[in-house]
Amino acid sequence: MSTATATKTKTYDLAYIAIFAVLIAICSWISIPMTVPFTLQTFGVFMAVGVLGGKRGSLAVLVYILLGAIGVPVFAGFSGGFGILLNNTGGYIIGFLFSALVMWAMESLWGKKPVIQILSMVVGLIVCYAMGTIWFMAVYTRTTGAIGLGTVLGWCVIPFIIPDLVKIALAFVLSRRVRKIVPMQ
Numbered sequence: 001m002s003t004a005t006a007t008k009t010k011t012y013d014l015a016y017i018a019i020f021a022v023l024i025a026i027c028s029w030i031s032i033p034m035t036v037p038f039t040l041q042t043f044g045v046f047m048a049v050g051v052l053g054g055k056r057g058s059l060a061v062l063v064y065i066l067l068g069a070i071g072v073p074v075f076a077g078f079s080g081g082f083g084i085l086l087n088n089t090g091g092y093i094i095g096f097l098f099s100a101l102v103m104w105a106m107e108s109l110w111g112k113k114p115v116i117q118i119l120s121m122v123v124g125l126i127v128c129y130a131m132g133t134i135w136f137m138a139v140y141t142r143t144t145g146a147i148g149l150g151t152v153l154g155w156c157v158i159p160f161i162i163p164d165l166v167k168i169a170l171a172f173v174l175s176r177r178v179r180k181i182v183p184m185q
Contacts, residue, residue, distance in 0.1 A: 013056055016051075016052055016056055016060075017052070017056050017059045017060045017063060018060075018063070019060075020044070020047065020048035020051070020052060020056075020057065020060035021048075021060045021061075021063040021064040021067065023044050023047060023048065023060075024041055024044035024045060024048060024060065024061065024064040024074075024096075025044075025064060025067070025074035026044070027039060027040035027041050027043055027044035028040070028041045028044070028074060028075055028076050029076070029078060031076040031077055033077065034155075034159070035088075035155040035156060036088075036089050036092060036132070036136070036155065036156045036160070037076040037077065037089070038159075038160065038163065039076050040167065041076070041093075041096060042096070042099070042125065042128065042164055042167050042168075043167040043170065043171050044064075045057075045061055045096045045099055045100055045124075046103075046121050046124075046167065046168055046171030046172070046175070047171045047174060047175050047178075048060040048061060048100065049061075049100050049103040049104065049107075049120075049121075049124075050117060050121075050171055050172065050174075050175025050176070050179075051175045051178050051179055051182070053104075053107065053112075054100070054101075054103060054104025054105070054107045054108060055104060057100050057103070057104065058097065058100040058101055058103075058104050060100075061096050061097050061099075061100040062097055064096075065085075065093060065094065065096065065097055067080070068080045068081070068084060068085070068093070069081070069082050069085055070082075075093065076089075086139070087139065088135075088136050088139045088140055088143075089132070089136065090135060090139070091131050091132040091133070091134060091135020091136055091139075092128060092129075092131070092132030092135070092136075092156075094131060094132075094135070095127060095128030095129070095130075095131035095132045095135075096128060098124075098127050098128065098131055099124030099125060099127055099128045100124065102120065102123055102124045102127050103117075103120040103121060103123075103124045106119065106120035106123065107120060114172070114176075117172060117175075118168065118172055121168045121171065121172065122165075122168060125164055125168065129156075129157050129160075132156060133149075133152055133153065133156055133157060136152055136156055137149065137152050140152070
C-alpha cells in the first residue's frame with residue numbers, strides 16, 4: 001500500500017469513526033426519561049460496529065464516551081461530564097464499549113456472517129445489561145441504600161428488552177444496506 005493510499009485510508013477511518021460517534025450522540029438525545037433513560041444509544045452502537053466493523057466501531061464508541069467524559073453534552077438529556085459516568089447509569093454507558101468489544105471479538109473469531117452479527121449484537125447487549133446492572137446496584141446502594149437485583153432488573157433491564165431487540169433488528173438490516181452503498185475501504 002502506498003503512503004498516499006495509507007493516508008487516504010486513515011483519513012476515511014477517522015471520518016467514519018467521527019460520524020458514528022456523532023450518530024451515537026444523536027441517538028442518545030432521543031430520550032424518554034426513566035430511571036435509566038430510554039434512548040437509541042444501543043442502536044447507534046450496533047450500527048457503528050455493524051457498518052464500520054469491530055475495530056472502527058469500537059473506536060467510535062470510545063470516542064463517544066470520551067467526549068461525554070470531558071463534558072461535551074453527548075449523553076442522554078444533553079448531559080456530559082465524568083460525573084455522569086460515576087452516576088447510577090454510568091455502567092450502561094461504559095457497557096456500550098464492552099458491547100462493541102464483544103461484537104468485535106465475535107466478528108474476529110467467526111466472521112461477519114448474518115447469524116454471527118445478530119448473535120454478537122445480542123451477546124453485546126447482554127454484556128451491557130450485566131455491566132450496567134452491577135454498576136447501578138453498587139452506586140445506588142452506596143448513595144441511597146440497599147436494593148435488590150429484581151428491583152434493578154425491573155427498572156433497568158426488563159422494560160428495555162423488547163425495544164432493544166427491535167433496535168438490534170433495525171441495526172442489522174440498516175448496517176447491511178449501508179455497507180453495500182458506502183465504500184468502507
